[in-house]
Amino acid sequence: MKNIFLIIVFAFFISNCSYNKVVKKHGVRNLEKKQLKLEINKTNTNDIKTLLGPPSTSSKFDNNIWIYIEREISREPLLKLGKEIIITNNALILEINNRGILIKKDFHDIKSMNEIDFIKNSTENVYTKNSFIYDFLSSLRKKINDPLGKRKSTDN
Numbered sequence: 004m005k006n007i008f009l010i011i012v013f014a015f016f017i018s019n020c021s022y023n024k025v026v027k028k029h030g031v032r033n034l035e036k037k038q039l040k041l042e043i044n045k046t047n048t049n050d051i052k053t054l055l056g057p058p059s060t061s062s063k064f065d066n067n068i069w070i071y072i073e074r075e076i077s078r079e080p081l082l083k084l085g086k087e088i089i090i091t092n093n094a095l096i097l098e099i100n101n102r103g104i105l106i107k108k109d110f111h112d113i114k115s116m117n118e119i120d121f122i123k124n125s126t127e128n129v130y131t132k133n134s135f136i137y138d139f140l141s142s143l144r145k146k147i148n149d150p151l152g153k154r155k156s157t158d159n
Contacts, residue, residue, distance in 0.1 A: 027076045034073035034093045046105040072097040
């Protein structure tokens, strides 16, 4: 009786296993195909909302820029320790004039996003040992290290 119960429980767990790959989707589905239906100087905001829905985000500085995002993430096989991989990563940037007509659209997929160059310059420190900022920060460091002021001072 015990063996039959164990077989039923084992069969129940095995039947719930799935061999299908789990894909997490975020944003507008099939963005690449849908953006082809948008025509510059013909499509208006109502057409865009009907086709794509509300924008994922809009510009904080200018309300006439709408951004739509599509992202699909899955996991690699267990042999590769189940690391997450990005399947699709698309972004659509639409610029709309004050009359509600589409005037510019930019579509970026994962390949074009990898080609973007970033500036490698860095900002240098502009304070020296004789500056006000250096004096302020060093006095603040002294107060943190010795709040009661009982240690000997080791100024250089």
